[in-house]
Amino acid sequence: MQKQAxxxxxxxxxxxxxxxxxxxxxxxxxxxxxxxxTAEEILSDLNQDAPTSSQATVYSSLHALQTAGLVRExxxxxxxxxxxANVAPHHHFQCKACGKIEDIAWELFQSVDLQNLRSGLKAxxxxxxxxxxxxxxxxxxx
Amino acid sequence: MQKQAxxxxxxxxxxxxxxxxxxxxxxxxxxxxxxxxTAEEILSDLNQDAPTSSQATVYSSLHALQTAGLVRExxxxxxxxxxxANVAPHHHFQCKACGKIEDIAWELFQSVDLQNLRSGLKAxxxxxxxxxxxxxxxxxxx
DNA sequence: CTTTGTGCAAACGATTTGCAGGATG
DNA sequence: CATCCTGCAAATCGTTTGCACAAAG
Numbered sequence: 622m623q624k625q626a627x628x629x630x631x632x633x634x635x636x637x638x639x640x641x642x643x644x645x646x647x648x649x650x651x652x653x654x655x656x657x658x659t660a661e662e663i664l665s666d667l668n669q670d671a672p673t674s675s676q677a678t679v680y681s682s683l684h685a686l687q688t689a690g691l692v693r694e695x696x697x698x699x700x701x702x703x704x705x706a707n708v709a710p711h712h713h714f715q716c717k718a719c720g721k722i723e724d725i726a727w728e729l730f731q732s733v734d735l736q737n738l739r740s741g742l743k744a745x746x747x748x749x750x751x752x753x754x755x756x757x758x759x760x761x762x763x
Numbered sequence: 764m765q766k767q768a769x770x771x772x773x774x775x776x777x778x779x780x781x782x783x784x785x786x787x788x789x790x791x792x793x794x795x796x797x798x799x800x801t802a803e804e805i806l807s808d809l810n811q812d813a814p815t816s817s818q819a820t821v822y823s824s825l826h827a828l829q830t831a832g833l834v835r836e837x838x839x840x841x842x843x844x845x846x847x848a849n850v851a852p853h854h855h856f857q858c859k860a861c862g863k864i865e866d867i868a869w870e871l872f873q874s875v876d877l878q879n880l881r882s883g884l885k886a887x888x889x890x891x892x893x894x895x896x897x898x899x900x901x902x903x904x905x
Numbered sequence: 906c907t908t909t910g911t912g913c914a915a916a917c918g919a920t921t922t923g924c925a926g927g928a929t930g
Numbered sequence: 931c932a933t934c935c936t937g938c939a940a941a942t943c944g945t946t947t948g949c950a951c952a953a954a955g
Contacts, residue, residue: 637934638934639928639929639930639933639934639935640929641928641929641934641935641936643935643936644935659919660919660920661918661919674936674937675936675937675938676919676920676937676938677920677921677922677936677937677938677939678935678936678937680919680920680921681921681935681936682935685935694841696838696839696840696841697838698838699836699838699844699944699945700842700844700918700919700944700945701918701919702841702842702919702920714880714884714886717887723881723884725880725881729879729880730875730876732874732875732876733872733874733875733891734872734874735893737871738856738867738871738893739865739867741897741898741901742856742865742893742895742896742897742898743895743896743897743901744856744893744894744895745859745894745895745896746893746894746895747891747892747893747894748891748892748894749875749889749890749891749892750889750890750891750892751877751880751884751886751888751889752886752887752888752889752890753884753885753886753887753888754884754885754887755883755884755885756883756884759883759885779909780909780910781908781909781910781953781954781955782954783909783910783911783953783954785910785911786910801944802944802945803943803944816911816912817911817912817913818912818913818944818945819911819912819913819914819945819946819947820910820911820912822944822945822946823910823911823946824910827910841919841920842919842920842943842944843943843944844944844945
């Protein structure tokens, strides 16, 4: 599932986008994380040791990676936009308590039948969002 | 499905919230619309003829209506928060072209089985979002 | 008369934009 | 050497907040 370095380079170049250290760093950070960080979280993570990117660059890198089809946005809460290096179709679980987001394998909810939609609507895809409580929050809060 | 005026009054009063013309107007507007407007859209709609509400009031009215359980938020795109007077569980269809959102009856996708989730995650609910193209956009853009 | 709501304007946080300098092809 | 990218700071957009006044109980 994880893309090789040269696949990443290709994906960018195919779209006429340059391969820069910043873009690589943003993508690597996104791959290394299990969660779905916000732009700010990526920024502070990258600059933790040494400053490597400015905030404007993180945003533009994320846009570049999106057009390259390497990254996508996830909107599950107000105000912030989260990013996901998993571009294959899949579902999401979000913990109502801590807000953490976890991927759910696509195969788990294949049963959705888009044929029954109101005629006139042309469905192209779907996604299930499950809300609940994660391990840690279930233990702590009950 | 549509709430009677006195049910609305009750829902607010039960939570110790006052029933004001502005809150009523916001709720009425939300009921009258088939789409899922943003706060801004509600505001400009209400003030179209005569100014009836300020922006801060629309936001606070929406919060009041939420705590009364009459309205809920929907996050399907970046930056904006949309509002929905349909608080019963249901799914959403969003047109990729124009962004319009339409409700999908809950019964249509009842087949999602939450039992297969990774153990540790305690599911409390779910929602399906279908992406595609609406009548108008299918006709125009192809 | 005490509490809660409204309206204005200022504050805020996340994202975008303009622009000068730097790196890439 | 022409193009694209970076980084800074300022601008923008949606939402929230502080405060004085008005309305409701």
